[in-house]
Amino acid sequence: MSKAATPRRRDAAASRERLLNAARELFADRGYDRTTARDIGERAGVDPTMIARYFGGKAQLFIATLHAQDGPNPPADLLDPERLASLLDRIGRHGPGPVFQAAVRPYGDPDAQDAARTELQRRVVAPLRRRLKDDGDAQPELRAELFIAAFIGVVLARSAGTFEHLAAASTGELLPLLRQLLAPPDPAVPGAGRAVAASDEHGQQHHEPEADQ
Amino acid sequence: MSKAATPRRRDAAASRERLLNAARELFADRGYDRTTARDIGERAGVDPTMIARYFGGKAQLFIATLHAQDGPNPPADLLDPERLASLLDRIGRHGPGPVFQAAVRPYGDPDAQDAARTELQRRVVAPLRRRLKDDGDAQPELRAELFIAAFIGVVLARSAGTFEHLAAASTGELLPLLRQLLAPPDPAVPGAGRAVAASDEHGQQHHEPEADQ
């Protein structure tokens, strides 16, 4: 139990830490399902079976990953342009985190998924909801969730490389577009924007037969 | 080779069709990776090994699923409110299709993923890009992709049940919000909206230490 002044050759705490770091990195850009325990072990330089020993299993390692290093935890809402920029930048460098992925992708383990979703609520949805409420938004809960879902779609598609121009665009190009995407309905214009009005050239026709899934 | 007037007890074409239908349904709401060949066989009432026999494998069955029943194929862009409404409605009933999922989720099989992404481009990105271009948009490619990524984020999060209010919201409530999300920048207002300006109460402060992945 002595405070490890000398670097111990066999150090459980160090192994734990290396597993935790490796897991966080891998989960961040491959997601939960697609990172294997063996991958984590290899990246950490630690035997994969240690995951079970130290954390109880892959799912619990993932949860530990979520709670570890959430830092000083100053969750700013996405309407803050600084926050948006830094978030976008970090995602560009480290990949979208498992927290964001959890919103849109099914997880193999329900416990892990729940934990990630709870964290998503706490970190990003709740702050934005509060902000919208403070701004007097009519339906802050719905708009906050819609907003963040849209944001997640963009960053995930971006880092997935699905869309050519989206992936190639710099964060500098993206920021103004994203801000506009997240813009609140402008109360100054009574008509609530021209997008809705511009679409009335089509009648009540139905598009039933088309079927793209 | 006689034209099957009498319903044959052993009918390869019928088995093929049932596999195709079962596969489309399952892929639609579980995605490619999470639907197993055995699941498809069970739902179709056909032995799973027939998949390999008739299609060559799971991946090629998936691709066949994409190409089959793309119907009269009138791809309308998402700015058409009718199209948006019908799309939202169908997703609500049948789940998000594998095509949408491909934009944001990694697929186990690269061939399947490529096929899905190509289809996504053809069916929804290209039409919207053309529409934006016709409308004189400054960067139609980027905006179209951004737009659709956001839309996919919303519908996927919605059907994943991640967000309480988003999942509970009716398509009627969602439609105006989505339309506004997809609204083009309003050229009538030179300031390009108040959202950007409203956030300048915070200075150039950095949020470095925070770390939500």
Place this chain on the structure above:
DNA sequence: GTCTGTTGTCATCGCCTGTAGACATCACTT
């Protein structure tokens, strides 16, 4: 009626996953 190719059924293979358990090795206490 017999023959032949098609269609359906079944067992099983090879691979990958998470993880449990046996064993070896080290560090620290006495």
Place this chain on the structure above:
DNA sequence: AAGTGATGTCTACAGGCGATGACAACAGAC
């Protein structure tokens, strides 16, 4: 120096996956 618990290493299991190949049952041609 000996003992003892903590730590690391290795093998292997049970389950799920897609896919293969051997075999059985049927339908149509002759």
